[in-house]
Amino acid sequence: MRLEELLATALSDGGRTTRALVSSVKAAGGHGVSRAAIERCLERDPRFERAADDLKAVWYLRDDAKDAGTGEVGGKTGEVGGKTAPAGPDTRGRIDAMQLRAWQAEAFAAWSQTGCGVVEAVTGTGKTRLAMAAIRAVVDRGARVLVLVPTLDLLDQWVRELRALVPDLQVGRLGGGHDDDLFANHVVVATPHSAAAVPVDLPPGARGLLIADEAHRYGAPTWGAALHDVFEMRLALTATYERGDDGLVDVLEPYFGEVVMRYGYDRAVAEGTVAPFRIALVGVRLTDAERERYDAADHRARQLHRELVGGLGMPREPKALFAAVAAVVSDADRGGGREDRGGGREDRGGGTGPQVRACREYLVRVRERRDVAATASGKLEVCRAAAAGLAGRRTLAFTDTVDQAEDAARVLTRAGCTAETVHGGLTTDKRRIRLAQFRRGRLDVVVAPRVLDEGVDVPAADVAIVLAAFRTRRQMVQRLGRVLRVKPDGGEARLVLAHAIGTAEDPAGGGHRDFLAQVRSVAREIRDIDVDRAPADLADWLQGDGLEGR
Template sequence: MLTLRYDDGTIRLDGVDDADVAVESLPGVAWDDRGLVARTSAYRYADLRDTLGERGVAFEDEVATSVSERLSVSHAYDLRPYQAEAVAAWREAGERGVIELPTGAGKTVVAVDAIAALGVPTLVVVPTIDLLDQWRRELETEFDAEVGQFGGGEQTGAPITVSTYDSAYLRAEDVGGDFGFVVFDEVHHLGGEGYRDAARLLSAPARLGLTATFERPDGAHEVVADLVGPKVYEASVDDLAGEHLADYEIRRIEVALGPDERAAYEDAQGTFVDYLKRSNLSLRSGSDYRKLVMRSGNDPAAREALLAKQRARRIMMNADAKVARLGRLLDRHREDRVIVFTAHTDLVYRLSERFLLPAITSETGAAERREILERFREGTYTRVVTANVLDEGVDVPDANVAVVLAGSGSEREFTQRLGRILRPNADGGRALLYEVVSRETAEERVADRRR
């Protein structure tokens, strides 16, 4: 009889000759001459199982047997209507797919409900150590079950286990057959080349991806759809604002470069633009920009153009007028909880020193970061300044004002920053996001693009 077994990140098919089935007709299955067996990638297990069933091929499923343990888990959440709709849509799609909800909309609640509904050994994969800790605490609070951990200095498996993407990739060949359900938090990370194998090496038939922004500019979300399933439910910020998330307003403030800043900006930007014209390249083309980067390795003029672009970007994003305007905004919102976002670490420290703001950057240690956020949560601090690290992967306490002094043209980054201030306030107040943009610079186009 044909037998399916998990084997080092693959599904091994033993007894193919006896089953009278053409190997090449099965999803992703190929003959492995080294092992003299047929194999397919582990993530194709569900498709393979379904195909065999549809064709009436009898088989013994040792993959399913290995995760047959039933977990008796339940939770105390009262799901919001859109959360219940999201879980229902995912189950209707065959318990595979991606759910897109804004930051602050309770994606964790959706996953906890799905875990309880399926009641099978589950792996939750997250991008950061902060999220690893947060998920483990949440699961231990909600479920009367042991919760294991891969990452953060611990390698302990359990029927419910939380792992970083890095650890999931490293451990997948060994434990990839131990789970019937896998949850990928911030699932857009799976689009990265290295992390894709973390999903390919797992056999779990039930798969759930969670994100605030599913689509990637590089199109890699199509790879995610193949590994996890398509987007099965989405709700935007505007769909939930007012009832489940705070009402919000976005205000764009334009400031002028100083005379010296303007001269330096025009000089640097001119060097960059002139090279593009001479080389018949366009910033509108991603392939042209890649050509420029490649040329910079052996073409001094191309290298100088790239360096000039970086100088111009730094000038427009760190303008003195932005610092002055921030001071007025902080004074205006002295009674509010404010998060200030920048693009460069050196500006974070400049603002921290000038306005006595607690600072969080990639250089901030985990213990110090937790202490700052805890003091922000309890109200000892009412404002914090950061460069990128609070965009995702960190449980940020409630705030109602955000000031974006600088950022990229990424819609994902902008959506995540907006989401940091959308948790409803007790007084029902409106959230405010300020975009401070240098007038008559390329930053105006950057700001337009991220909208």
């Protein structure tokens, strides 16, 4: 039963407070419905009215609505957020012409119920086209749309796709030297910094829809400033709706509301939305010098962990601990003070107390430990071993640093591949030229240090080689998504995940646990390959030779 119907049923025998309605909706099975979503529905649906002089906001079902029955208000194609004004005559046909996949149509219908919500779908499944359907529906009703994107590259990509899919709409830009507005345009695509820096107003009487691409980023204070309240309708798009801080609870959930659709690998692979894929876990051994550095940093990090958790009362769970440690250091750097476990204030302006000192060193040792593993020299041997298997397979390689990217490109070039790097030290034109060469097949491999993770329009590829990765599910989902676009020949995608054996990266010790748990049941194969003992195995696997998987 839809939210509107649940509320109408609850109010059919008399008025209720918002708090009582929340309980009624939960009792009727709406456990995932937030109070904010209920309040929006009550405000927007003309069947509901509030006692004008009641401070407790008692809601009633209008008498004419009781006579008419509960009926459906939202959720139909072209009807958004419970509004009953007629859409443009061709809206349904225009949305049908977009040829939405089943999941996109389902997500659009779920979002249309209230006109707010979050859609979490793995990279490469078509979140942008879903957003185009929402844009088509609301603009046909006279609304205006602000689309927030994290980078200028994505701004250009969105503008191109908007002009291709909704060519009758006027599309403007805000950012990169442009200052278009929603008075002269139906849609404006903006970077968050530009949208936060200037007022973004709507024409008199017009409703607004705000769409946030890579929405998990907007939990940060500087990005969240772009989330303007004037936009009643809101749609958040992300591959991984998670953050390492409180940004989801403090910023994103209050603004966008609940998650209305999750579309994961299991369903995407089964429905043919993404290519089937295989994963190779390739372990490399640290040199003696690398092992000595790693073990020293690891030993000290563990000592500090015990001190922070046992002696200073900080969270035991790793992600929560890291967030708490970072918050202590950030607060100290701003000259403030945080309450110590005794209730007093510590390190006001100085940042030299025992808790802050321990937190600072903990961050340094964890970073040192991660850096040794991420840049292990043996990972270049993974590139050398893979090169013979990359013929005819466009490949993206992800590194930790620019130096590692340059080294990997040299190794691949010497092994017979055409390889170039893409990183922040290059001019914008040079980065775009290299990506264009890759798109046209003039480069076999593009190597990049994290710059291709999000916010860049990356050409389709067949293979991803990950030489270094943070231990976050989000980063791995993004990287796998870069090669999951359906292949013209129906072929598979392949992911090579290199890791330093006996470190926090090693899957045998819990490395990439969340990501592997997400893909283990849907990957056609997850195989361990030892390039030190059998270097030819990796090239054979990349070419699809029939080695037994596990």
